[in-house]
Amino acid sequence: MPDSAQPPNAAQPPAKALDMPRRYGIGVNVAVQIILALALFAGVNRLSWRHYWRWDLSPSQDYTLSPATLNYLGSLSRDVQIFIVFGRDSKVYGEVQSLLEEYRLHGRQRVKVRSIDPVRDIERAEQLKADTGLSLAQNGVLLRCGVNKRFITEEELVVRESGTSTNRQIIEFRGEDAISSALISVVEGRVRRFYYLVGKGSRSDAALSDAYTAAIDLGKQQNFEVAQVNLSEINRMPDDADGLLILGPRYDLSEREITMLDDYWKRKRAGIFVMLDPGGETRRLNAFLTANGVRPRGDRVIFAESTSTGARKEFTVLAEFMKEVPFTRHLASSAITLAGQSESLELRDEQDPSLKEQSITLQPLMRASPRYWGERQYLEELPIVDEEDTIPPIYVAASIERGIVSDESLRADSSRMVVVSNSTLLDKQTMLAVNRDFVSAGLNWLMNRESRIGIGSKPKRSYRIQLTKRQHELIFWITSITLPGIVLGLGFMVWASRRSA
Numbered sequence: 105m106p107d108s109a110q111p112p113n114a115a116q117p118p119a120k121a122l123d124m125p126r127r128y129g130i131g132v133n134v135a136v137q138i139i140l141a142l143a144l145f146a147g148v149n150r151l152s153w154r155h156y157w158r159w160d161l162s163p164s165q166d167y168t169l170s171p172a173t174l175n176y177l178g179s180l181s182r183d184v185q186i187f188i189v190f191g192r193d194s195k196v197y198g199e200v201q202s203l204l205e206e207y208r209l210h211g212r213q214r215v216k217v218r219s220i221d222p223v224r225d226i227e228r229a230e231q232l233k234a235d236t237g238l239s240l241a242q243n244g245v246l247l248r249c250g251v252n253k254r255f256i257t258e259e260e261l262v263v264r265e266s267g268t269s270t271n272r273q274i275i276e277f278r279g280e281d282a283i284s285s286a287l288i289s290v291v292e293g294r295v296r297r298f299y300y301l302v303g304k305g306s307r308s309d310a311a312l313s314d315a316y317t318a319a320i321d322l323g324k325q326q327n328f329e330v331a332q333v334n335l336s337e338i339n340r341m342p343d344d345a346d347g348l349l350i351l352g353p354r355y356d357l358s359e360r361e362i363t364m365l366d367d368y369w370k371r372k373r374a375g376i377f378v379m380l381d382p383g384g385e386t387r388r389l390n391a392f393l394t395a396n397g398v399r400p401r402g403d404r405v406i407f408a409e410s411t412s413t414g415a416r417k418e419f420t421v422l423a424e425f426m427k428e429v430p431f432t433r434h435l436a437s438s439a440i441t442l443a444g445q446s447e448s449l450e451l452r453d454e455q456d457p458s459l460k461e462q463s464i465t466l467q468p469l470m471r472a473s474p475r476y477w478g479e480r481q482y483l484e485e486l487p488i489v490d491e492e493d494t495i496p497p498i499y500v501a502a503s504i505e506r507g508i509v510s511d512e513s514l515r516a517d518s519s520r521m522v523v524v525s526n527s528t529l530l531d532k533q534t535m536l537a538v539n540r541d542f543v544s545a546g547l548n549w550l551m552n553r554e555s556r557i558g559i560g561s562k563p564k565r566s567y568r569i570q571l572t573k574r575q576h577e578l579i580f581w582i583t584s585i586t587l588p589g590i591v592l593g594l595g596f597m598v599w600a601s602r603r604s605a
Contacts, residue, residue: 285324352381398504404479406418430557443526443528
């Protein structure tokens with residue numbers, strides 16, 4: 105073999121020279137991966153911070169705002185500041201904080217919420233006192249919009265059990281009602297006022313009291329006041345009247361009072377809510393309604409049939425809401441039961457010259473189920489449909505709008521009226537949530553507050569379960585003895601089976 109010959113692997117470079125580029129490439133690759141992972145992590149976090157979804161998993165949707173509140177928050181045109189002035193030891197602090205967080209999230213960045221503990225944040229609390237001029241001596245929620253402000257105390261947010269004890273338990277949380285009403289107050293800058301017509305009797309004193317109390321409760325939710333008025337004691341409707349409530353009168357208005365009512369109706373932005381009592385003697389009031397397009401027929405909406413046990417008459421009316429009307433559309437999937445007696449309403453043709461001259465528009469609001477008809481001889485044992493009766497469709501509620509113009513910006517100047525041919529709508533014994541929602545929607549429509557129309561809030565209630573001594577013992581034996589014993593027995597069986605195997 106010649107001396108110049110070399111081993112076969114003598115020409116290969118050292119292994120260290122080859123490893124350096126390879127390690128450098130791996131390091132760069134790892135660094136790029138780390139940078140990309142951090143960028144992805146930061147991007148996902150930013151995206152989740154700006155765009156996220158919340159789900160209310162509570163069985164009764166306790167942390168979800170009502171459609172009416174959501175509608176109003178969605179149409180806010182001014183910025184609102186809300187301060188939670190609560191000590192952390194308050195029993196309702198968590199409820200209030202969760203509720204107002206929903207207001208902030210749905211307020212389209214117009215609702216700012218801040219929490220101040222007057223015990224721990226003394227400096228901020230004193231500054232808020234100086235800015236608002238309020239004492240803030242107790243827990244509550246402060247709402248401020250421009251120069252308007254409203255402080256809601258803790259006691260206005262809850263309902264406590266009755267009694268004289270100083271430690272009465274909270275049985276109901278009505279935070280959404282109180283805060284939404286205060287929100288409307290600070291945004292609008294004034295409280296609307298409805299006048300409740302008295303002096304015309306009612307089916308009973310209890311029915312009169314129920315309707316008046318229900319109207320006041322609705323006012324607390326929707327930010328309007330209710331004051332009583334007797335037309336026989338005044339010369340004209342007050343100038344600050346945003347609406348007139350005529351709820352189930354038994355006796356008729358005088359000629360002078362009808363003239364006052366007509367003068368008020370011809371104002372701009374007048375509002376009238378009428379609940380008729382079919383058994384009342386209100387000929388002049390009926391004539392006023394007829395002149396404006398809705399004629400009460402004086403019959404009774406009934407269903408009658410012959411059964412094996414004899415004749416059966418049904419005066420309680422099951423009705424449905426009309427889908428075509430904007431302020432009852434949210435109730436279209438619900439049915440309403442009208443207790444007592446109702447009469448059918450005839451809606452005149454809008455092309456009638458007398459209605460056309462006043463630019464009156466009519467809309468049916470509620471229609472009785474097809475099995476009902478308007479019966480004239482309703483006192484008979486088994487009435488049957490004949491020529492003088494009214495066949496379906498039977499309308500039991502209607503709306504009247506006067507002075508509509510083509511310019512949408514001027515529609516707020518129109519006068520509006522809601523007529524219901526039943527006087528039990530607000531009776532305490534028969535009133536359901538859908539009754540309140542309908543009346544609330546009607547009153548907001550009268551006030552040109554379409555943004556507040558929707559299903560109202562449902563208060564959160566606390567319930568106590570009273571258990572007898574025997575029931576306490578039964579619960580103890582089941583939870584402390586029986587169930588642990590079953591688990592222990594199953595464990596012993598598993599242990600024994602494995603040991604034998």
